[in-house]
Amino acid sequence: MSKKIKSVIEEMNSICLLVSDLLKVKTANHSSIALSRHVTIERPPTGSIVPQDRKLYGRNDIFEQTVNALTGGTYHDKTLSVLPFVGPGGIGKTTFTQHLYNDERIKGHFPVRVWVCVSTNFDVIRLTREILGCIPGTNTSTIEPTNLDQLQTAIAERLDSRRFLIVLDDMWTCKSARDWENLLAPFTTGGTKGSMILVTTRLPSVAQMVKTTDPIELHGLEPDDFFALFESCIFGHNKPRLYDDDLVNVARDIAKKLKGSPLAANTVGRLLKKNISWEYWMGILEKNEWQSAKNDDDILPSLEISYNYLHFHLQKCFFYCALFPEDYKFYDLEKITNFWIAVGIVDSSCRNDKNYLDELVDNGFLIKNSDRNGEYYVMHDLLHELSRNVSSQECVNISSLSFRVNDIPQSIRHLSITVEDKYDESFGREICKLRSVIDIGNLRTLMVFGPHDAETGDILRDAFEGIKSLRVLFIPSLPGSLPKSFSNLIHLQYLTIMPPSDAGHCLYLPRTLPRFYHLKFLDLDGWFGWECNVILPKNISRLMNLRIFILPKNSIPVFLRSER
Structure with missing residues (x-):
């Protein structure tokens, strides 16, 4: 048998060399293959002369x-x-x-x-x-x-x-x-x-x-300075008479989405100057049309150069950051690393040797900062758009305020949902259509961010009936948001459950939890300083692959002698 395995590996190695040449990737060493693109980036030359109309706005x-x-x-x-x-x-x-x-x-x-x-x-x-x-x-x-x-x-x-x-x-x-x-x-x-x-x-x-x-x-411009730049990119030095208050308000709404980036101001300014009308500008605003601009000096093509320059393992880490909401703060290196392991892009054997968040900081994709809760990592605003763009055929983050099911590709395998406090009828209608567009049963990741009411919880539970292939499940409350088919998630590797604020003094974990043989990471730390008893189901010791079990602070685990 060992000779057969050796023979198969040798055949695979010869094929890998051909594929590597085709994809312009290289092997990092003999024991493991690390994909890293040979990227040839054509950058436009720059000179010292300032164009006559290029005023320095702000700063x-x-x-x-x-x-x-x-x-x-x-x-x-x-x-x-x-x-x-x-x-x-x-x-x-x-x-x-x-x-x-x-x-x-x-x-x-x-x-x-x-x-x-x-x-x-x-x-x-x-x-x-x-x-x-x-x-x-x-x-x-x-x-x-x-x-x-x-x-x-x-x-x-x-x-x-x-x-x-x-x-x-x-x-x-x-x-x-x-x-x-x-x-x-x-x-x-x-x-x-x-x-x-x-x-x-x-x-x-x-x-x-x-x-x-x-x-x-250098960061984004302040709002007033940016809007002055934005208007100059649209009109130059002469604003037309038809630039009335209604158009000004639309322009301000668009400017808020551009995060103070001068490049974004130039890209969108070129789009808006083609047709100075309220209807055209509203279409630009609602459809975020600048995201599909393809010229080398447009926003996403310019930023994608940075993405192409990353090593392959960092590209994949950045790729899956699209699932997290904009301005999401990564406080815990271990938790995001566990997530990357669960989706299969980081080798668990080298988890202690690499800090991929710091590597993304070194490459300009994340910012390291701190607040009263400690140090955290956060993504540059427009780079979050880039992450969503490069991963758009596999990863989607749905916002309950702007969700349209027809915008989601059928190929999606990793899905996250950011919900608001109150139930929104249009969100409910769209989420019910979701299974007609994507294969719910083949989702690998499902994450829900944000507190929500019972009605929204019921909608989400029903919408994801039939999921069976999840590797990652992030649920913000129990028991209402658990999918009905929760007990079938035998491939689950990462489970995060954050107890609701009205959970009282006890958190009961699902009694079917011991079935999840492949579960590696169980995280219950959703409310800082929340004191509760965590009621563990019978036979939880069957979780032979469980590596990390995170409890809420000040919590007391209680083992049931019989099933609840």
Whole structure:
């Protein structure tokens, strides 16, 4: 038998090589295959010239602070300082840096200024050659330097101890710390202090590697500044007379959905300027039409470049983040890791070695923050839209306020529902149609977020009658929201039950729970500080694969001697 298994594995390995070539993926090592795309990303080149109509909206305070820091005494005690600007795609890093670069105070302070677009190809010789070509010099040799040493020597000679400002725009990677040191080498030899390198990047990991001072993080514009930018993207400098209060209100409603992103303002502005009418604009608002825009400089295509640049395992983690509501706070690394294990994208054997949330932070997809409940991770707003977009054929998060069953693809296997406090009739009608569109029996994930009343609970229970293949079930209350076919979920691996606020002092777990042989994670920690007794069913010891059992704080588990 072992020889047959070995033979099958060898045949599979030969096929994997062919498939890897076809899909442009590579193997990480001999013992395990980690898919990682060879991504060739064509990035548009950038230059230092600010287009005449590109005003800098908002960020006046941080702009003035940065100018004062560059020209004042902040960096004058160091020969060379590196200041990164970091933020998601389309947030305005290049525009901000262009305005800095062309500010008269900056021009007067730095006799030598150089702008180089790095993009995804961090080649030390190429970048050094481009920088050299941008530095004016006297008595320059007509012989073109050919190797790194000659290029570096030529740069040092041309700088001639003059203070300089170098912008490395749109930097995605650097192969090693040695490459970065080689690039910086000719700029650290002069006697003049206060020279600066500005780096713009989407990736916090790149910013951390190159920085010598704290990076400047750029986020979305404030609402008033963003709306001024948004209007300029639609009308330029001249608003038409037909731009009345009704259109202004629609424009404001659209602007709220764009999360302060200048790129989003440009994308949607192009759509709205095609037809300045209330009916057309309302259609744009209701259908979120900017999500289907396909030009390279539109919102989602631009952000998808970041997604394509991720390693394969991070792509899958980001993929399933679409199931969580917008602005969802991930407080517990262990819980989200357990979720990824249950849906089959993370190997449980390496759970202690990897913090995928931190890796997503390093790649600019999550923000790490804290509040009174502790540290948490949250997704950039427009990147949540990207997550929903790239996973749209498999994962859907339904909002009870805007749910239309005809918008859901038949291929969906992972479903989450965000419900409001009160029952909504249109939601009830649409959710009842759900089984006519998707195969309820083959759902792998079902998650319900948000408190809801008994009527909504009944609707959800009836709608999901017949589920049998779930690996993940997230139910916010007992017993009303449990599907009637709960006892058939023998493939379940992850179960989260949050007790309702009126549960009293006891939480009774379903008596059929011991049937779930494959259950690995049981989480009952839904109400912080809620004291209760958890009544465990008879024979719960049959859960041989259960690895993690999380109880509410201050709870007391009680074992029943007989079935309830």
